[in-house]
Amino acid sequence: MAVAGVMGVQSQGALACPKHLAGYNQDTNRFGVGPDWDTVDVHIDKRVLHELYLPAFKASIQEADAASIMCSYNMLNGFFACENDWLLNTTLRQEWGFQGFVVADWYFSTRSTVGAVMAGLDISMPGGSLEDSYGFPAYYGDLLVKAVDNGTIPASRIDDMVARVWRYMFKLGVVDNSLTGDAESVARTHAHLDLAQKMAEDGSVLLKNDDRTLPLSPQKYSHVAVFGVDGTNQSQVTENHGGFVIDTTMVVQSPLDALKQRASKEGNMTVTYAEAYPGTGEFPTVPSTMFVNDVLNVTYYTTTDFSGPINQTDFVPNITSASYPEELWVSWPQVFSCVYEGTFKANTSGTYHFSLTGQGDAILYINGQVIANMSKANFGNTVQGIADLTAGDEVSLSLNYSMGYSLSTGAYGVTLGLDVGNEARDEEAISLAEKADLSIFFASDRHSEGVDSNIGLSLPGDQDAVISRIAKRSKKTVVILNTNSAILMPWINEVDAVIQSWYGGQQIGLALGRLLFGDISPSGKLPVTFPKTLDDAIKITSDLYLPYEEGLNVGYRWYDEHKVDPLFSFGHGLTYSTFELGNVAVHLTDSTATSGPELVICSTTLTNTGTVPASEVVQLYVSYPEAASEPPKLLKAFSKVHLEAGHSTDVLLQVLMDDLRIWSEQKEDWDFVHGEYSFLVGFSASEIKVEGKMVL
Template sequence: MSDDARREEAVERAVARLGVEDKVRLLSGQDFWALPALPEIGLASLVMSDGPVGVRGTGWAPDDPSVVLPSPTALAATWDVELARTAGRMLGQECRRKGVHVLLAPTVNLHRSPLGGRHFECYSEDPLLTGEVGAAYVTGVQDQGVGTTVKHFVGNDSETDRMSVDVRIGERALRELYLAPFARITAAGAWGAMAAYNTVNGLTMTEHGPLQNDVLKREWGWDGAIVSDWTAARSTVASALGGLDVVMPAFGDPWGPALLRAVRAGEVPEKVLDDKVRRVLRLAARVGILDGAPGVRPSLPALDGAQVAREIATRSFVLARNERNLLPLDGGELRRVALLGALAADARVLGGGSAQVFPPYVISPRDGLAAALPGASVVYAPGADPRPHLPALACDGLTATLRGSGFRVLHSTPLPVATVRWMGAPPSGVDPDALSTVEITGRLTPPASGVHELSIIGFGQVVLRVAGDVIFEGAVFADDADPETVFHESVERRFPVPLTAGEAVDVSLTLEVRPAVAGFVNVGLGYAPPGPSPDELLDRAVAAARDADVAVVVVGTTEEVESEGFDRTTLALPGRQDELVRRVAAANPRTIVVVNAGSPVLMPWLDEVPAVLLTWFPGQEAGAALADVLLGLAEPGGRLPTTWPRRDEDALSTTPSGGILAYEEGVFVGYRSGTAAAPLFPFGHGLGYTTWSYESIAVETDPAHAGTVVVRLRNTGSRPGREIVQIYLGAAVGTTVDRPDRWLAGFAPVSAAPGHTVEARIPLPPRAFQIWDDGWQAVPGTYRVEAAHSLHDRRLTTELSI
């Protein structure tokens, strides 16, 4: 008997032994992250945790960090499904280490607009690329016997009013674009899915029977479990009948006793309940926590998290511009390097919101280049600081102490920086109901005399003390603010404090923890010593650049720009970073701009600089990977997974009107739009350190596909290299169907030594030739088949008749 059959037998035995009360209990969270155990049927508690670039676990544990991989936009920029599978395996390994059974990832909503606040957490504007990368990631996680929840089903492509917005999507666009990645990934065997906050075409997703029951479960034949996004479920009968299987978390649960009453009253048939229970037990069986059911057992060698993070980063970096072949640099010829920008020292390695996890370390660009260039002087100057908040305080003796009533210590742990942040549970062993305060303490030795700035970052009732004196006592947010909202949009209060150089002072910040917000704690101390004015910072950076062999300017976004909970209002770089780039470029003709952002930004200075490297949010190995690429130890292997617009006006709006966000563009999203506005960089764009000649293209018959495209190409440069061969289809000759000019139909990475040829074989899926018209319909005719380096750099063309 196969393992699948044994699991199904175990599920049926368990269902037969459960009463209605236990069935209902199984479908709701027992706390923030876990479902209840049912020992009478041999079921352990099913534990879930956020991803998608690391594994946070179920509670705040700074002493148990997680490997932090590059952002999903970076992973998609590799266009490498095997590397995506490795990323999944790495995170599955982390889940097993932390006792997590289900990773709440991947996010496969589309890049409809670069203004979307969670753009960095999604893969691409293209459904095929999103689906292929997402399927490989899911397969990798599940190779480790850990479940996934592909999310957010569906239409959660922006954050503004996400709990209430009604996303109006035409049926064709819904099928051809937004549902397509979910179809691909569930067909690949995803064990779970997550229902989104938003409404689609008049029905909130947690109650959307036409999509959850009719499409996902019946039409696609999917046997997994649907969990609500956290607090998304707001009804009992409607959500139970609408296809939802699990409600999370425990607080605010609309099921529980209410669902039990509905079942007993006949409002929710018991057979509907049983289907949910089977799906949850099947998930439990797959992850190995149901007696009598063989879990999926990993038989894989252990992965090195640092190595995986570094490889993904270098493969994801997109060399967007490289005039005069400025890159790669010859490290042996460098004597003085100007490294400029606040993010060069304080690298942004991941996005804000539920995607945040705690890395064991971060290699900044400053650290990475200094280590890689021991014979050169790496001169750092911040130049322009885009951070609206002061950086977190780092000082001697930083400690977090959690106390109960009567100042009783419940938990104490050292801190690398003065930040305490958790969503869900406090550290293991701490009863949330017993928690009264969180206190951050440390001893600050001022580096200079003068007025220093301390800040409170976060939300809640707090007391700030310096040298025993109360500097502030009160609230840093409105008492009636929704805790989940302020968790993602925490505020800052700054306080000037006169201090003397070398005279250490004790600092402390005490947060009062109220039961209503015990699951959402986000508080920290920021600090800045006296320093130069913004104009002086710019002048010093320019002076450093003028005297250097090369200037590397690191610019990017901040957590206040790219995060869950809100959308962007502009694609412009925050602060005076554009001015910094322009002034440095004018001072040094060998200026390289490194863009540390998870999604597109505007570049009004693009024509003024010879080299631009896009590094996304590059994970914990950020600086090491950057040094590898800048010095030519690794080739920047990335290609853009989404179009980078030239102006804000070229981005689709994410702002609802009257509670409705209408996708009036239909299927013409991103590169498919055919807009006359020339992008800053087109879909698929990315340069390397060698050159390629595309020599031939042919389409071979293939009984399993619509055909296989065979492309032969040669590395015509002087270095080994890697190319992403992209295949685009053009509309059939003579057709009257309104379709984009071209669309991605397949891709494959290839590698070759200088002068060598290599062949890419890329199957064409039948779906690439179909449209949705009350069902999938093939559009007959003769199609262009184009082999390309990018959307705007198409090298060879042939035809295929369908």
């Protein structure tokens, strides 16, 4: 992917910039908290770096000639990534032969002048002084000039920095060719829409399909009920909930409208809709009338951790980001935290959906229990929590807010919202589920830049409970997951089919319509493993010191190593057809005869044994000799094959001998382990069908 992406960008005369080098695998503590901004220090041994975290960057340079590389915010093995001499000089330039320039990510990546320049950072971003905003000087401004003038940084290094930038600007024609298009150009061409639709179709994964519940047809279902706001125009199609992306992607057609239109064409099928769940967005601000005496007490502190001293106390009618005293709307490094306290009144019995929207850190408590946790949000974010209350209940409510992780001066704060679960909404959903032949529930999470999940892998709010209630009343139930990663599915045995559509983009409605009605067969495969429970997943922490103790056992490798059965394996994905693999043959090419690289070639036969055309992804995993100390098996090749019903074809999967090498920390180089290798061919990491062996 890295090679193809770089080549595609640079074929258009633009400079590609693979990022982030290296070990940048979480947003939690990527900057740290102001005013100190202590970032996470990830510790990864060199073998793991070379075998897992660096190969994509290496390939983008040696195979695609990337013009630039962006270094990351985090520290790597005790050094900031953008002033890590081993990473930027020894590895990037000396070992890989990188001729382009290294650019820092925005704001917090650059932490010094001399250290960063001499370690290999060529461009610091965004330039100018950050002292007024975040307490950072402009390390590459006047300080750089002074360092050159006093001889701390040699002029030859400045020449090298400039040459590295200009080299690719000339090489790719940026200097010689005029720009095409302009900022007002419309990029939504028919070709782009077609590509967006194909990506949504090919990327959606059919996880479960009991008793051929899908595809839909009037012969099987005359009445289909759709639930969940993500089935409407509120569909989570892009990162428009935070970060730097603030424009909503154009949704050509919502999934609900696409289903209605398609059902109308089919005839003898009706599609109806009920909300069932209020969604994952921000709810209306809790009014003062919901609090005893119509007020809350708020205490402001001059630190980010509520440790004092107290700045002031006040009474407020509600909690909004606009309610802070004017003197607190200041720039960094001035910081504050505050605690709201009051008594909340439940007017009706039911499930109360609370939302926290804002930037920074916020935790909502009711009767001392954590209800919602907005953790370390650099930009705007919304999280939700629920509480079941009885009419007449008066419960203690407190909210702790810290602006420490907020990155927008003058725009920090938190707003407390509320949606009271109403009986009519629940009754409408249950009634519709009982009447329909099949129910489709659109579930979603809410993620964006600067936000990691703070509720484990669960769906936000009470979506799990709503899915379960609908499934128990429905004849058949399909769940569509608009989520950005793996989630837990406590209701998996109660539903008949599940499609993982991720954040499917602007054409997701049309794509799901075609997939659900069987115009095309699903062909997507999981790029991650879905665990059965949170205890089955690798444990992570929010500590600033973060050793990657799993080593090489990342993802499916970890499940294999610990013999844990996942809910859905890496590489899993069903189709509307069935496939079989023939025996596998393994042979080694003669590099002297072919004048090419030495290859291991695995050949097998794939047959579509079903009744409809479909695509299958044949996957090749390799099991190493024990002396290699590798995980139980590693994905080394795959091939996506489309076949008509009843047809067969030969499939060749090849692996470079060089790609079977492991990194030797003793030799500080790549090494080949001799012995017997197993070549495992199948349809997922846990669905191996055939095996071949060879001594290499």
